[in-house]
Amino acid sequence: MIEVRGLTKRYGEVVAVDDLTFAVRPGEVTGFLGPNGAGKSTTLRMILGLDAATSGTATVSGLPYPAQPSPLKAVGALLDPSAVLPSRTAFHHLLALAAGNGIPRARVDEVLAEVGLEKVGRRRAGAYSLGMRQRLGIAAALLGDPPVLVFDEPLNGLDPEGIVWIRSLMRRMAAEGRAVLMSSHLMSEMELTADHLIVIGRGKLIADMPMKDFIAAHSEREVLVRTPQSEALRELLVTAVEVRDEDDDTLVVTGLEAAEIGALASMSGVELHELTPRRVSLEKAFMDLTSEAVEYRTESEKVTVR
Amino acid sequence: MRQPMKQPIVRSAAEPTRFPPVRRLRSVPRRGRARGEAATFAHCLHAEWIKIRTMRSTLYVLLGTLAFCAGLAALNGWSAGEEFAGMSPADQAVFDPLATSLRGYLIAQITLGLLGGLVITSEYGARTIVSTLVSVPHRGRVLASKAVVLVAVAFPTGLVVSLTGFLVGQAALSGAGAPHLALSDGTALRGVFGGGLYLALAGLFGLALGAVIRSTTATVTTLFGVMLIVQAFAPALPGGLGDWVSTYWPPIAGGQIITAYRDPDLLTPWAGLCVMAGCVAVMMGAAHAVFRKRDA
Numbered sequence: 001m002i003e004v005r006g007l008t009k010r011y012g013e014v015v016a017v018d019d020l021t022f023a024v025r026p027g028e029v030t031g032f033l034g035p036n037g038a039g040k041s042t043t044l045r046m047i048l049g050l051d052a053a054t055s056g057t058a059t060v061s062g063l064p065y066p067a068q069p070s071p072l073k074a075v076g077a078l079l080d081p082s083a084v085l086p087s088r089t090a091f092h093h094l095l096a097l098a099a100g101n102g103i104p105r106a107r108v109d110e111v112l113a114e115v116g117l118e119k120v121g122r123r124r125a126g127a128y129s130l131g132m133r134q135r136l137g138i139a140a141a142l143l144g145d146p147p148v149l150v151f152d153e154p155l156n157g158l159d160p161e162g163i164v165w166i167r168s169l170m171r172r173m174a175a176e177g178r179a180v181l182m183s184s185h186l187m188s189e190m191e192l193t194a195d196h197l198i199v200i201g202r203g204k205l206i207a208d209m210p211m212k213d214f215i216a217a218h219s220e221r222e223v224l225v226r227t228p229q230s231e232a233l234r235e236l237l238v239t240a241v242e243v244r245d246e247d248d249d250t251l252v253v254t255g256l257e258a259a260e261i262g263a264l265a266s267m268s269g270v271e272l273h274e275l276t277p278r279r280v281s282l283e284k285a286f287m288d289l290t291s292e293a294v295e296y297r298t299e300s301e302k303v304t305v306r
Numbered sequence: 307m308r309q310p311m312k313q314p315i316v317r318s319a320a321e322p323t324r325f326p327p328v329r330r331l332r333s334v335p336r337r338g339r340a341r342g343e344a345a346t347f348a349h350c351l352h353a354e355w356i357k358i359r360t361m362r363s364t365l366y367v368l369l370g371t372l373a374f375c376a377g378l379a380a381l382n383g384w385s386a387g388e389e390f391a392g393m394s395p396a397d398q399a400v401f402d403p404l405a406t407s408l409r410g411y412l413i414a415q416i417t418l419g420l421l422g423g424l425v426i427t428s429e430y431g432a433r434t435i436v437s438t439l440v441s442v443p444h445r446g447r448v449l450a451s452k453a454v455v456l457v458a459v460a461f462p463t464g465l466v467v468s469l470t471g472f473l474v475g476q477a478a479l480s481g482a483g484a485p486h487l488a489l490s491d492g493t494a495l496r497g498v499f500g501g502g503l504y505l506a507l508a509g510l511f512g513l514a515l516g517a518v519i520r521s522t523t524a525t526v527t528t529l530f531g532v533m534l535i536v537q538a539f540a541p542a543l544p545g546g547l548g549d550w551v552s553t554y555w556p557p558i559a560g561g562q563i564i565t566a567y568r569d570p571d572l573l574t575p576w577a578g579l580c581v582m583a584g585c586v587a588v589m590m591g592a593a594h595a596v597f598r599k600r601d602a
Contacts, residue, residue, distance in 0.1 A: 012581070049443045050601065051602070052599075067345075069344035070345045071442070079437075082433065083433035083437055085434055089360070095356050099353040099356055100442045102346070140437060276551075
């Protein structure tokens, strides 16, 4: 479990992380979401004791990271997959990390096998592709078999196969009872992976809620109805929030469930050809939520996002 | 295992999160965790040892240093030996067969300083400093371990380099019929052993610089400046400053350890080495302070 309380990081005048308070619970994948430059990485670096907080605290299983008796057994972290000395083999890279925490050598071979690098583990890491480095980074995170995992943008630059692999790995880790924190700037990635969402923008907490609640709260649901009797149907839908014509024979209804529309139509004998619930994409919900907090944006984007 | 879903919270950041009651995480049984042995300094030493021996530059630096110093000792010894007969009596009186054979330290201090620097600048260059500090967040422990393994490599290397330079150089001198020393000579032993110590200190000097500067290139440039350029320009500096630098500038003072001829104006060999050691100690202290405070 990670607990962050009042965490703040200031670089001179700039407040990169502004009084963040949240918790990452075991047994869940918690998505840490925010636009680029929102302060996600800085927050993770403070949790891991790499950057000093200006104020506030971050603890992992009750202890600040630097006070962990055996840090890799407390937290596994993937921060920067390209951070390997090119001339060193993956095996030795991991071996040195393991040695620093008294983790036995055999465990290095185990994690290499776990991430599918056992055949290339003795090769120079410099020859690795981005996907292989990402796997190596994951292997390092798994070395101490920790109850808490922190992944910073783990899906960046991965091919579809790699993305599926990391997703299923994170799901499995959470299912084993670990607390998994994963940052991303893409809502679409989160939707498929996370149980819980923490959204920040410009260093401030914007939302902290279960994923399904976020979806419920932020995706406006609408129902597409195709009917040859659109005028007749329109008169029935008095309780709808909004009914608009999309086509000659198609209405888009908000504020009513598909079942309700179907029931109304059937009672009045209105013929329906299609009744489809639709969701505004979460990506859009996320962008609306953070639109005021986006740090860098072009003029044209400003117009479209608002 | 999973918490019952809590009320959704959409809220301003000002409202505090309510934390669930603190429960001890009962995670899946996993081997090794139960014992939970704390990581120690010895573990960190082991990690740093693995890193220095799997850094490719280490071998290159060591072999290059050895080859250079042996080669220079042979050339120096041979040419000095040839010239000895033609020297004025005054020059012959201050002829220093020990320093002649150990002159390679001028370059070895740079290369071993570079090795010391690389021990940490390679981590900044490749950004592995992040995984190092995630593995061992105790920064003093990381820096101290780096220093220890560096000395464990640089001191024996320094000894071998000095000894090889001495043997090759003296053989060349004796071949040319000039005065030369035997290893059994006390002065010679001091020069060889002290030369090894000096080169180990040069390595630490580089480590301290590297920890502060973080860039390999800038560290090497600084090493050249501090260890060679100042030495080259010291005689050209105005009066008192020039004298002070020639006497107390740590690498110059420390370099006295390889001389057999005593210039009365300069520090004695061991006093000079102590100046260098003191300087390295201060720099390591500063490096520690910076390394501990700075965001990685």
